Amino acid sequence: MRDLRYFVAVAEELNFTRAAERLFVSQPALSKQIRRLEDDLRVRLFDRDKRAVTLTAPGTALLPAARDMLGRWDQAQREVADAAAAEASVLTVGLSTSVGRGLLGAVRDRFAERRPGWRLRMRQINWEDASAGLASGDVDVAFVWLPIPAQDSFHLRVVAAEERWVAFREDHPLAGRAEVDFAELLDEPFLVLPHSAGPLRDHWLGTSHRAGRPARIGATVANADETFTAIEEGSGIVLLAAGNAAIYRRPGVRAIPVTGLPPSELAAAWRRGDERTAVRDFVDALPTVP
Structure with a gap:
């Protein structure tokens, strides 16, 4: 099923890079799995060159069946x-x-009112998966920062909109400021999310600005x-949301507001x-952003 899912993503995107971002995998890993599927089926599914990816006749025949399965x-x-x-009430x-x-805390209380006897189980997911486990089916709902890859695949409800801050090592020349304009940070080395985070990686780099x-x-x-x-070692600086600034308050690290950037949005997400x-009860328990 994984191989078929990879095949359908490439067939629909006709671009290995976009398909890899959609699947939250690296492009080499995706190419390897497609080659493996072709070897198993003993056919070539795609014609590839430097300019385009196209389906072969066997690939075209496989696509509707793969989608159905x-x-x-x-x-x-x-x-x-x-x-x-x-059964587990989880x-x-x-x-x-x-x-x-x-x-x-607020969501737990409201969810408990709607679902007595149920509990919410929290699962921490690394940043390789910007959907926080939702795309892979490992979780039922997720809190994510926007934008995320394949965002149209999910329902979203924004629960917080916050200004962006920046965290430095405490001896950085700008760390003593009350705030800093983003233009002053353009030549700084940044800590970045993995490539699989796609548009979210660009967001935390301020790429559009x-x-x-x-x-x-x-x-x-x-x-x-x-x-x-990485901050403590002096490897770079990092953008963050204002609401997360508190977790960066530790010896050796300083976080201050950044001007010149639009706010970040934290959303609850669930699969379409x-x-x-x-x-639905979880979604109804979420607070609304004024």
């Missing part, structure tokens, strides 16, 4: 997950960073602990087509 398999997984969650929530802001100037990459980080270590009542 994946659709039926996804439906079966949803039914199994729904039955398992109902809803799994994906997180990629500290949610804070009093959100989890660099006027075409490429970012300097200090290091790639996959979770908060790696970020703290997921009509389970437990998921």
